[in-house]
Amino acid sequence: xxxxxxxxxxxATLAALSESLGGHPNTTRAQxxxxxxxxxxxxxxxxxxxxxxxxxxxxATLDGRQVAGEAPDRELWDPLLEAMAEHLASGPxxxxxxxxxGRGWGVRLVAAGTDDLVGVLTRQGFTPEPDADxxxxxxxxLLDAAVHRPDVVCGIHQGMxxxxxxxxxxxxxxxRPGACLVRPA
Numbered sequence: 001x002x003x004x005x006x007x008x009x010x011x012a013t014l015a016a017l018s019e020s021l022g023g024h025p026n027t028t029r030a031q032x033x034x035x036x037x038x039x040x041x042x043x044x045x046x047x048x049x050x051x052x053x054x055x056x057x058x059x060a061t062l063d064g065r066q067v068a069g070e071a072p073d074r075e076l077w078d079p080l081l082e083a084m085a086e087h088l089a090s091g092p093x094x095x096x097x098x099x100x101x102g103r104g105w106g107v108r109l110v111a112a113g114t115d116d117l118v119g120v121l122t123r124q125g126f127t128p129e130p131d132a133d134x135x136x137x138x139x140x141x142l143l144d145a146a147v148h149r150p151d152v153v154c155g156i157h158q159g160m161x162x163x164x165x166x167x168x169x170x171x172x173x174x175x176r177p178g179a180c181l182v183r184p185a
Contacts, residue, residue, distance in 0.1 A: 001028070001035065002040055002041070002067060004020060004021060005017075005064065007068075010057075010059075011046070012057055012058055012059070013055050014029060014032070017032070038122065039063055039123070040061055040063055040067060040127075041058050041059065041060050042058065042061055043057070043058050044056070067125040081145050082145060082148075084101075085145055085149040097155075098155030099155050100159060101156050102156035105156065105163070106120075106164045109124075110163060116166075117161065117164050117169070117182075118135065120160075120164050121135070124141060125139060125140070126138075126139060126141070127139040128182070131181065133181060134184065135183070136176065136179040138178065140157075140180065142157075150174070154180070158170075158171045161182060169183065169184060169185055170182070170185040
């Protein structure tokens with residue numbers, strides 16, 4: 001759903017989304033509500049045409065486009081991230097270096113007035129969801145790089161979590177199908 005919204009040139013209606021993705025409009029509407037509440041999509045009214053209520057339409061936010069891999073500047077920062085990951089991976093202790101980079105990132109996020117770990121993870125594009133074992137991260141804004149260099153990219157994420165969390169937390173990369181897990185250390 002998010003990839004379809006992110007790739008669209010204009011806001012998409014419920015009817016158009018249901019038709020292109022298949023499925024019942026009520027299911028599509030529920031998914032759209034979830035994306036809006038997570039900050040990955042916005043909902044607007046289209047201009048009225050004829051009788052009845054105006055149609056509603058949805059569009060991906062910048063955060064949503066980043067999570068969906070459709071960010072307008074992604075082609076600019078992906079090579080930078082790959083170069084940074086390669087550089088860190090070639091050093092004597094890539095995991096330690098990556099965590100230090102992540103801690104610096106987390107310190108800057110805290111200084112910018114971020115509130116709690118779940119809020120930060122949401123704004124950074126991770127789609128955190130409460131889980132019996134901690135917090136499941138259903139999306140990753142750096143998934144492509146994390147798959148190729150998990151020691152570095154996930155190490156950076158662990159460092160960010162270290163700097164923000166109120167208590168020690170451990171990131172378990174790819175702990176479940178379709179999710180990483182953050183849980184108390």
